[in-house]
Amino acid sequence: MSDYTKKFHxxxxxxxxxxxxxxxxxxxxxxxxxxxxxxxxxxxxxIMILNEYGxxxxxxxxxxxxxxxxxxxxxxxIMPNHMHGIIKLNEMPAGSGFTPDQGKQSNHIDRPNPIEAxxxxxxxxxxxxxxxxxxxVSNYSLEIYKSRNQMMGKLWQRSYHEHIIRDERAYENIAxxxxxxxxxxxxxxxxxx
Numbered sequence: 006m007s008d009y010t011k012k013f014h015x016x017x018x019x020x021x022x023x024x025x026x027x028x029x030x031x032x033x034x035x036x037x038x039x040x041x042x043x044x045x046x047x048x049x050x051x052i053m054i055l056n057e058y059g060x061x062x063x064x065x066x067x068x069x070x071x072x073x074x075x076x077x078x079x080x081x082x083i084m085p086n087h088m089h090g091i092i093k094l095n096e097m098p099a100g101s102g103f104t105p106d107q108g109k110q111s112n113h114i115d116r117p118n119p120i121e122a123x124x125x126x127x128x129x130x131x132x133x134x135x136x137x138x139x140x141x142v143s144n145y146s147l148e149i150y151k152s153r154n155q156m157m158g159k160l161w162q163r164s165y166h167e168h169i170i171r172d173e174r175a176y177e178n179i180a181x182x183x184x185x186x187x188x189x190x191x192x193x194x195x196x197x198x
């Protein structure tokens with residue numbers, strides 16, 4: 006077994022063992038860019054100014070509510086090198102699964118919808134939702150890089166951070182942190198010029 010294989014397989018999961026991440030509830034999500042490179046814009050006078058990649062990240066997060074019928078949009082913020090969001094998962098209607106955003110076209114470069122209609126036997130989980138989101142943002146950003154004959158490299162850091170929100174007070178504190186994140190950018194642990 007190679008050193009890489011040992012290292013990869015010996016990583017500890019940060020997920021709560023035995024927890025069903027497709028379960029109804031509120032989840033605080035943080036997704037970081039690879040090496041914390043600022044790819045989505047910059048903060049100016051406490052306001053996040055999105056560039057074209059940041060706009061893709063913003064738009065694709067908003068579209069998740071149309072792609073997954075158990076996803077409800079809540080507070081979120083795209084930052085220069087990461088994003089924070091609260092995902093509210095609702096109960097799924099019987100017999101339903103993934104529902105792609107059919108008939109709604111993005112205002113980005115013309116492209117077909119990358120998620121085809123499919124019926125699943127499980128409820129979409131946080132893992133499914135974040136995986137789809139990261140893939141969509143990466144693919145659409147890569148199109149722009151390729152159109153300019155540029156190399157993008159890896160957009161996202163492996164995995165993501167999540168926290169199960171268990172009460173109203175925690176929800177209010179987290180939502181406040183997310184909304185005010187641009188105003189406190191230079192104090193943020195992800196701060197990188």
